[in-house]
Amino acid sequence: xxxxxxxxxxxxxxxxxxxxxxxxxxxxxxxxxxxxxxxxxxxxxxxxxxxxxxxxxxxxxxxxxxxxxxxxxxxxxxxxxxxxxxxxxxxxxxxxxxxxxxxxxxxxxxxxxxxxxxxxxxxxxxxxxxxxxxxxxxxxxxxxxxxxxxxxxxxxxxxxxxxxxxxxxxxxxxxxxxxxxxxxxxxxxxxxxxxxxxxxxxxxxxxxxxxxxxxxxxxxxxxxxxxxxxxxxxxxxxxxxxxxxxxxxxxxxxxxxxxxxxxxxxxxxxxxxxxxxxxxxxxxxxxxxxxxxxxxxxxxxxxxxxxxxxxxxxxxxxxxxxxxxxxxxxxxxxxxxxxxxxxxxxxxxxxxxxxxx
Amino acid sequence: xxxxxxxxxxxxxxxxxxxxxxxxxxxxxxxxxxxxxxxxxxxxxxxxxxxxxxxxxxxxxxxxxxxxxxxxxxxxxxxxxxxxxxxxxxxxxxxxxxxxxxxxxxxxxxxxxxxxxxxxxxxxxxxxxxxxxxxxxxxxxxxxxxxxxxxxxxxxxxxxxxxxxxxxxxxxxxxxxxxxxxxxxxxxxxxxxxxxxxxxxxxxxxxxxxxxxxxxxxxxxxxxxxxxxxxxxxxxxxxxxxxxxxxxxxxxxxxxxxxxxxxxxxxxxxx
Numbered sequence: 001x002x003x004x005x006x007x008x009x010x011x012x013x014x015x016x017x018x019x020x021x022x023x024x025x026x027x028x029x030x031x032x033x034x035x036x037x038x039x040x041x042x043x044x045x046x047x048x049x050x051x052x053x054x055x056x057x058x059x060x061x062x063x064x065x066x067x068x069x070x071x072x073x074x075x076x077x078x079x080x081x082x083x084x085x086x087x088x089x090x091x092x093x094x095x096x097x098x099x100x101x102x103x104x105x106x107x108x109x110x111x112x113x114x115x116x117x118x119x120x121x122x123x124x125x126x127x128x129x130x131x132x133x134x135x136x137x138x139x140x141x142x143x144x145x146x147x148x149x150x151x152x153x154x155x156x157x158x159x160x161x162x163x164x165x166x167x168x169x170x171x172x173x174x175x176x177x178x179x180x181x182x183x184x185x186x187x188x189x190x191x192x193x194x195x196x197x198x199x200x201x202x203x204x205x206x207x208x209x210x211x212x213x214x215x216x217x218x219x220x221x222x223x224x225x226x227x228x229x230x231x232x233x234x235x236x237x238x239x240x241x242x243x244x245x246x247x248x249x250x251x252x253x254x255x256x257x258x259x260x261x262x263x264x265x266x267x268x269x270x271x272x273x274x275x276x277x278x279x280x281x282x283x284x285x286x287x288x289x290x291x292x293x294x295x296x297x298x299x300x301x302x303x304x305x306x307x308x309x310x311x312x313x314x315x316x317x318x319x320x321x322x323x324x325x326x327x328x329x330x331x332x333x334x335x336x337x338x339x340x341x342x343x344x345x346x347x348x349x350x351x352x353x354x355x356x357x
Numbered sequence: 358x359x360x361x362x363x364x365x366x367x368x369x370x371x372x373x374x375x376x377x378x379x380x381x382x383x384x385x386x387x388x389x390x391x392x393x394x395x396x397x398x399x400x401x402x403x404x405x406x407x408x409x410x411x412x413x414x415x416x417x418x419x420x421x422x423x424x425x426x427x428x429x430x431x432x433x434x435x436x437x438x439x440x441x442x443x444x445x446x447x448x449x450x451x452x453x454x455x456x457x458x459x460x461x462x463x464x465x466x467x468x469x470x471x472x473x474x475x476x477x478x479x480x481x482x483x484x485x486x487x488x489x490x491x492x493x494x495x496x497x498x499x500x501x502x503x504x505x506x507x508x509x510x511x512x513x514x515x516x517x518x519x520x521x522x523x524x525x526x527x528x529x530x531x532x533x534x535x536x537x538x539x540x541x542x543x544x545x546x547x548x549x550x551x552x553x554x555x556x557x558x559x560x561x562x563x564x565x566x567x568x569x570x571x572x573x574x575x576x577x578x579x580x581x582x583x584x585x586x587x588x589x590x591x592x593x594x595x596x597x598x599x600x601x602x603x604x605x606x607x608x609x610x611x612x613x614x615x616x617x618x619x620x621x622x623x624x625x626x627x628x
Contacts, residue, residue: 224499225495225499226474226477226478226481226499229467229471229474229475229478230475230478232464232466232467232471233464233467233475236463236464236465236466236467237462237463237464237465239426239458239462240458240462240463240464240538241464241475242426242446242447242450243424243446243450243455243456243458243462243539244450244455244475244476244478244479244538244539244541244542245446245447245449245450245451245478245479245542246447246475246478247447248447
């Protein structure tokens with residue numbers, strides 16, 4: 001008896017359920033008080049109304065999430081191009097965005113010059129390969145062992161070169177992507193769900209599928225093949241990779257070419273949704289917040305980050321945008337990324353930053 | 358004294374073997390700092406050659422020249438009868454020179470198995486296309502090489518860490534994995550940069566045994582840098598001694614031990 005009496009009473013807070021309940025209760029109370037004090041209805045409009053809308057019109061919610069998902073997949077693809085190059089060579093490739101435009105432009109430009117669609121795809125792949133070889137020879141090789149910032153600046157140079165080169169060859173006017181000639185589906189599927197109509201563009205479904213397939217293929221390639229192993233090895237330690245006879249130059253060409261393939265596929269998909277123009281480059285910059293979110297070195301990070309940014313910005317625009325007069329889609333991604341930088345600078349999946357002192 | 362006695366390890370026989378690699382009048386500078394000045398020596402087929410010297414003597418720089426990380430400003434390296442002024446690391450690797458590093462350089466995120474598999478990179482010939490498909494010839498090739506790697510893992514007794522990422526392993530085991538990666542290249546010349554640094558006695562004994570086994574079983578020529586004099590004297594057939602980037606002695610362990618310059622370099626000399 002006496003020993004029970006002296007034992008300290010178990011803390012209620014030890015149970016996670018109780019803790020969670022308390023937090024929820026506190027939020028409810030705070031909201032209740034807030035609503036009382038909230039004469040101008042600001043809090044209501046921010047914290048209650050959007051969620052009420054979501055519940056009342058779930059079909060709209062599904063539609064919004066779907067649209068976010070699709071643009072998220074495309075962001076993820078662009079980010080994937082960045083991650084590939086960053087992992088293997090430590091270069092932050094500012095030109096990835098313009099590579100997307102350049103690839104799409106080359107494809108459409110060739111088609112306009114009378115080359116059959118699928119032949120044009122093959123030739124474009126050839127062009128991306130030539131580009132990879134050229135970049136390795138002309139830019140990376142002379143700059144080997146230079147500080148990262150110099151290589152970063154060099155990719156700015158590549159960006160402006162590609163803009164000029166693309167414009168000189170194919171003109172600066174927006175072009176129509178040759179989606180039909182590539183047998184990409186057109187039109188929409190209407191789904192009758194949750195008491196409403198949700199309309200899915202077929203091209204979006206195709207984009208999501210192709211992107212997933214490609215990501216899976218890349219992951220398998222990295223995991224199970226000699227070249228994939230060599231790529232990971234180079235990413236880990238240049239000097240050890242050299243000592244086992246891996247040629248850095250060859251790996252760089254492969255990585256830039258892979259990024260070029262990713263760029264072409266992204267360009268086709270994105271071009272099919274809008275059109276092919278240099279404005280796409282701005283969209284490609286969205287990969288930055290995606291990378292901050294997912295971590296610069298992580299392929300899964302690029303994918304998850306892309307989806308979060310895509311869905312987040314569509315939901316934000318649709319439900320919270322009207323509060324500030326709309327148009328928040330263009331900056332919300334950067335805002336989310338800023339928040340991440342404050343609390344988790346290495347991103348969701350990035351390698352933990354450990355600084356030895 | 359014409360018929361020289363043949364000792365148990367066969368030192369004298371091997372010391373007379375043909376020259377696998379010779380370094381001729383190598384000089385290496387970093388700006389104004391002379392790392393190596395006019396050093397020549399040779400490594401004969403099948404021997405264990407030690408490179409010793411006080412800290413900063415240029416031993417690691419020498420290895421870096423041999424496998425192409427550094428390009429010496431003067432001098433030449435003759436490897437398997439081929440004379441070159443310049444060497445590229447992956448060319449050296451293709452020619453059969455493998456190495457380990459003073460501070461282990463492994464692929465930390467990859468498993469022991471994958472690390473050692475990277476050593477097979479140059480042996481795998483199937484092209485990009487088959488690789489991408491992961492089928493047919495590429496798959497058979499992968500399996501064949503995997504078998505070799507498993508043998509090396511058995512040899513080094515590291516079965517229990519095959520699937521672990523090497524970054525998490527204790528230092529002694531990392532050194533062993535690094536040796537495994539070098540062995541996977543089936544090198545003709547193996548360069549070991551302080552293979553026993555930072556190890557305890559038991560680990561050192563293990564490592565010595567592996568080095569001798571590699572030398573005996575596979576006939577691999579080994580050049581090693583080591584600070585533990587006991588180890589150097591036991592293992593090596595011939596020793597070259599560097600001090601301040603210059604060669605001060607070259608010969609069998611006993612000769613080197615008796616050399617006055619070497620004693621001065623290690624113990625210091627009153628000026």
